[in-house]
Amino acid sequence: xxxxxxxxxxxxxxxxxxxxxxxxxxxxxxxxxxxxxxxxxxxxxxxxxxxxxxxxxxxxxxxxxxxxxxxxxxxxxxxxxxxxxxxxxxxxxxxxxxxxxxxxxxxxxxxxxxxxxxxxxxxxxxxxxxxxxxxxxxxxxxxxxxxxxxxxxxxxxxxxxxxxxxxxxxxxxxxxxxxxxxxxxxxxxxxxxxxxxxxxxxxxxxxxxxxxxxxxxxxxxxxxxxxxxxxxxxxxxxxxxxxxxxxxxxxxxxxxxxxxxxxxxxxxxxxxxxxxxxxxxxxxxxxxxxxxxxxxxxxxxxxxxxxxxxxxxxxxxxxxxxxxxxxxxxxxxxxxxxxxxxxxxxxxxxxxxxx
Amino acid sequence: xxxxxxxxxxxxxxxxxxxxxxxxxxxxxxxxxxxxxxxxxxxxxxxxxxxxxxxxxxxxxxxxxxxxxxxxxxxxxxxxxxxxxxxxxxxxxxxxxxxxxxxxxxxxxxxxxxxxxxxxxxxxxxxxxxxxxxxxxxxxxxxxxxxxxxxxxxxxxxxxxxxxxxxxxxxxxxxxxxxxxxxxxxxxxxxxxxxxxxxxxxxxxxxxxxxxxxxxxxxxxxxxxxxxxxxxxxxxxxxxxxxxxxxxxxxxxxxxxxxxxxxxxxxxxxxxxxxxxxxxxxxxxxxxxxxxxxxxxxxxxxxxxxxxxxxxxxxxxxxxxxxxxxxxxxxxxxxxxxxxxxxxxxxxxxxxxxxxxxxxxxxxxxxxxxxxxxxxxxxxxxxxxxxxxxxxxxxxx
Numbered sequence: 001x002x003x004x005x006x007x008x009x010x011x012x013x014x015x016x017x018x019x020x021x022x023x024x025x026x027x028x029x030x031x032x033x034x035x036x037x038x039x040x041x042x043x044x045x046x047x048x049x050x051x052x053x054x055x056x057x058x059x060x061x062x063x064x065x066x067x068x069x070x071x072x073x074x075x076x077x078x079x080x081x082x083x084x085x086x087x088x089x090x091x092x093x094x095x096x097x098x099x100x101x102x103x104x105x106x107x108x109x110x111x112x113x114x115x116x117x118x119x120x121x122x123x124x125x126x127x128x129x130x131x132x133x134x135x136x137x138x139x140x141x142x143x144x145x146x147x148x149x150x151x152x153x154x155x156x157x158x159x160x161x162x163x164x165x166x167x168x169x170x171x172x173x174x175x176x177x178x179x180x181x182x183x184x185x186x187x188x189x190x191x192x193x194x195x196x197x198x199x200x201x202x203x204x205x206x207x208x209x210x211x212x213x214x215x216x217x218x219x220x221x222x223x224x225x226x227x228x229x230x231x232x233x234x235x236x237x238x239x240x241x242x243x244x245x246x247x248x249x250x251x252x253x254x255x256x257x258x259x260x261x262x263x264x265x266x267x268x269x270x271x272x273x274x275x276x277x278x279x280x281x282x283x284x285x286x287x288x289x290x291x292x293x294x295x296x297x298x299x300x301x302x303x304x305x306x307x308x309x310x311x312x313x314x315x316x317x318x319x320x321x322x323x324x325x326x327x328x329x330x331x332x333x334x335x336x337x338x339x340x341x342x343x344x345x346x347x348x349x350x351x352x353x354x355x
Numbered sequence: 356x357x358x359x360x361x362x363x364x365x366x367x368x369x370x371x372x373x374x375x376x377x378x379x380x381x382x383x384x385x386x387x388x389x390x391x392x393x394x395x396x397x398x399x400x401x402x403x404x405x406x407x408x409x410x411x412x413x414x415x416x417x418x419x420x421x422x423x424x425x426x427x428x429x430x431x432x433x434x435x436x437x438x439x440x441x442x443x444x445x446x447x448x449x450x451x452x453x454x455x456x457x458x459x460x461x462x463x464x465x466x467x468x469x470x471x472x473x474x475x476x477x478x479x480x481x482x483x484x485x486x487x488x489x490x491x492x493x494x495x496x497x498x499x500x501x502x503x504x505x506x507x508x509x510x511x512x513x514x515x516x517x518x519x520x521x522x523x524x525x526x527x528x529x530x531x532x533x534x535x536x537x538x539x540x541x542x543x544x545x546x547x548x549x550x551x552x553x554x555x556x557x558x559x560x561x562x563x564x565x566x567x568x569x570x571x572x573x574x575x576x577x578x579x580x581x582x583x584x585x586x587x588x589x590x591x592x593x594x595x596x597x598x599x600x601x602x603x604x605x606x607x608x609x610x611x612x613x614x615x616x617x618x619x620x621x622x623x624x625x626x627x628x629x630x631x632x633x634x635x636x637x638x639x640x641x642x643x644x645x646x647x648x649x650x651x652x653x654x655x656x657x658x659x660x661x662x663x664x665x666x667x668x669x670x671x672x673x674x675x676x677x678x679x680x681x682x683x684x685x686x687x688x689x690x691x692x693x694x695x696x697x698x699x700x701x702x703x704x705x706x707x708x709x710x711x712x713x714x715x716x717x718x719x720x721x722x723x724x725x726x727x728x729x730x731x732x733x734x735x736x737x738x739x740x741x742x743x744x745x746x747x748x749x750x751x752x
Contacts (some may be wrong), residue, residue, distance in 0.1 A: 107554040116513050132606065169644065
């Protein structure tokens with residue numbers, strides 16, 4: 001079935017890197033495995049009174065959403081779809097610790113109220129006075145992709161649907177994030193993020209961020225990219241992934257030749273990076289290959305950064321060296337394929353076109 | 356109107372029992388599942404809950420899990436309920452390969468986290484539960500336990516989560532994106548939610564009295580419920596339990612935890628569901644209300660119902676006094692109850708109702724009622740303003 005068109009007309013990234021600085025060669029390097037996101041000046045976007053009560057996920061989410069909408073010239077979208085892999089962890093942790101430390105006594109509800117996964121989606125609806133369709137997905141590393149799949153469906157179903165706000169957001173919290181050392185999601189030794197992809201050990205580095213996009217069924221002069229297709233799937237082997245990619249290209253009437261560049265989710269975890277290496281040495285050996293998690297860390301909605309990066313590459317026509325995994329070059333890529341997985345699960349593919 | 360999406364299987368575990376049959380028996384007997392916490396270790400032993408009276412060990416036994424499994428309580432519930440649904444739908448091994456799984460949950464594996472949080476740093480014993488806190492983990496485990504190999508995702512919109520999961524499944528089948536999908540949700544009682552709702556002062560110390568003038572709060576519950584949805588072209592003459600003919604999702608855009616006075620979100624969700632179903636409000640024979648028995652919800656929901664139905668409010672009842680409010684799972688539980696109502700032409704009573712609320716004078720059905728039912732509206736509203744309404748219809752032969 002032919003999808004309705006889905007255009008990305010506004011983008012925003014809050015991550016461990018300053019939004020546009022990477023394109024000017026200004027890279028933040030860190031020597032720690034848990035990296036906080038660089039905060040923009042939230043006061044420009046959120047009332048100071050409200051700001052004080054907000055966890056970082058809410059701050060980042062609202063701010064990123066507002067930037068993306070403003071760029072696209074949208075004041076009130078028709079629908080809001082949010083993705084978060086681990087939800088509002090800071091408030092969850094705060095309320096949980098209060099329960100445990102105070103033995104269930106004398107608890108105040110603020111942290112509980114803000115702990116639900118749909119807090120950001122709900123806050124966005126209130127701020128934008130948007131009573132339209134509103135859903136929050138939380139499917140680990142496929143949370144953001146689940147959002148895009150729903151958006152695709154909404155456009156397909158409803159001819160009146162014109163603009164949808166979509167995004168992914170995740171935050172660090174003190175204890176719950178540090179547990180990731182204990183079950184080997186993070187590397188044992190602290191490393192420099194710039195060396196992430198050169199390490200040969202298990203685990204990765206983590207961070208936080210928000211990536212929102214204003215999307216529309218109509219192309220405009222603001223359009224960065226068209227989302228050709230998105231897929232979330234389960235795969236046991238690297239071969240399964242190649243097979244899935246070929247099948248998906250076929251369904252979209254694309255061939256492997258049409259792909260100008262790939263953005264891969266390599267995160268330096270030697271237990272699972274074979275999923276990427278297999279593509280790098282196989283299906284995509286002739287293609288320019290980019291990676292980004294050595295700049296952003298890995299977290300459940302980080303693939304939003306990959307979409308942001310693809311959009312920036314389309315718009316600027318430039319590809320900063322820091323992202324390159326190989327020496328294959330290309331001028332003005334037209335079609336970019338993104339592939340990601342985490343711990344061998346929740347695989348996803350997205351295909352974007354600059355049109 | 357079009358036929359709607361076929362439901363070919365359903366499964367449920369709640370305080371009323373561990374199968375659709377057990378739940379139905381309790382519903383027609385007017386027998387509440389509310390009790391006091393025994394499995395959940397909490398100081399709030401005075402607060403009634405709809406607790407499933409099986410320990411995690413007993414539940415894991417029902418699923419023949421190995422000793423070192425990573426199933427938290429919500430995962431155990433989910434696997435049990437989804438299994439019942441799949442077995443009723445007679446899905447084959449081959450069918451399962453292209454069957455999706457869409458689950459709603461609010462706190463996922465929080466019960467594991469609150470048990471082991473303080474020991475993780477010191478001891479290695481339970482670290483396998485660290486990732487299990489996150490809702491997507493719960494969903495993936497159920498999918499993999501039951502060999503569901505197509506699209507797997509999780510929706511977390513508080514108390515409307517599983518209603519949204521059902522809606523997404525129906526939409527995906529309608530759009531031809533999936534042939535088969537298991538949809539619903541799961542949530543377990545946890546100290547986190549019990550204390551959360553308690554700190555908001557919306558838990559009742561008595562058994563909840565939805566839509567009653569003296570209602571003073573909700574009771575929490577736990578459980579899971581799933582439906583199997585199938586596209587018409589793969590039914591092959593299989594029995595159809597009912598159809599999902601309408602669905603609507605809207606946001607109240609008013610407050611993080613309270614519903615607006617006008618019930619705007621609820622109103623819009625019901626309106627959209629009727630539009631999708633191609634039905635007028637006159638066609639609705641029964642409303643399975645969200646009816647949590649908080650002051651705020653029941654008034655806001657009643658207002659929305661009056662705005663839609665005017666003078667002719669159909670029979671309605673809340674089944675929360677049977678099961679407690681099972682949060683993210685409630686839309687799933689109430690979908691099963693709606694299908695049971697359709698199959699048996701019975702309206703399950705709104706227990707503990709005595710006096711209509713002053714503002715609206717609406718009277719729910721308070722004793723089991725026999726009535727021909729064609730279309731049922733089921734409401735689920737949650738924190739974050741998330742409102743979803745579903746319409747279940749009898750299968751036309």
